[in-house]
Amino acid sequence: MNAVHAKVHADVLAGRRIDAVVIGASAGGIDALLRILPALPKNFGFSVTVVLHLPDDRDSRLAEVFQQHLAMPVRQADDKMTVQAGRVYFAPPGYHLSVERDFSFSLSQEDPVHFSRPAIDILMESAADAWGQRLLGILLTGASADGAVGMARIAACGGLTVVQDPKDAEIATMPSAAIRLRAPDLVLPVPAIRALMTAMMENQ
Structure with a gap:
């Protein structure tokens, strides 16, 4: 992490x-x-918790x-599973993934959003309502507008929002x-997003 990024991370955290x-x-998200x-x-x-757009018809x-x-x-996140610190969760294919106010996951099969199920917006909006200003939202490369509304909700609830530089994104x-x-x-x-997440350890 260079000195500029280190200062930005320290300031924002x-x-x-x-x-x-x-x-x-x-x-491009897997890479x-x-x-x-x-x-x-x-x-x-x-x-x-990660939503990565996936085909509906395969595991x-x-x-x-x-x-x-x-x-x-x-x-893989499952219905009624409690969200626990120190774990990475992936949304399953064919279901929207939400976070309830009691910090448990909820799966649903409502209509796709931006042609996607799971949809990033649904996860982010529900997570913003659950965690408020204690949430960090990160949006990476992709070929649709999914996630824009979710990131706006996170910001409106006082959370921290980080977007991959479009010049750095595959799409x-x-x-x-x-x-x-x-x-x-x-x-x-x-690389700076990775450094920001590791810097979070110092603020625990």
Whole structure:
């Protein structure tokens, strides 16, 4: 992490309590996530919940694949499962994933949003309502506008919002849509997002 990024991270995290992280990504997202999540230590003290756009008609092996690269436990989120710190959760295919006010997951099969189920917006909006200002939302590369409304809700609830720099994204559509709708707290390339998440450990 360079000195500029270190100062930005220290400033944005100063005095802020983060309990949970939600991440949205679509096309190019697996590569971006594989550059971010493996850097997190086993004792990372926050939950991380990810929606990655997936085909509805096949099982997901994301949890299994990412577990091979991560020190943290990785799970596929399930209905009524309690969100726990120190774990990474992936949304299952074919279901929208929400977080309830009691910090448990809820699955539903409502209509797709931006042609996607799971939809990033649904996770982020519900997580913003659950955690409020204690939430960090991260939006990465993708080819739709999904996530823009969710990031705006996180910001409106006082949470911290980070969008991948469109110039750094494999596909800039998703981060660009979020930036146009509401300016995020930070616009960062993937290495700086990874550094921000590891810097969070110092603020636990």
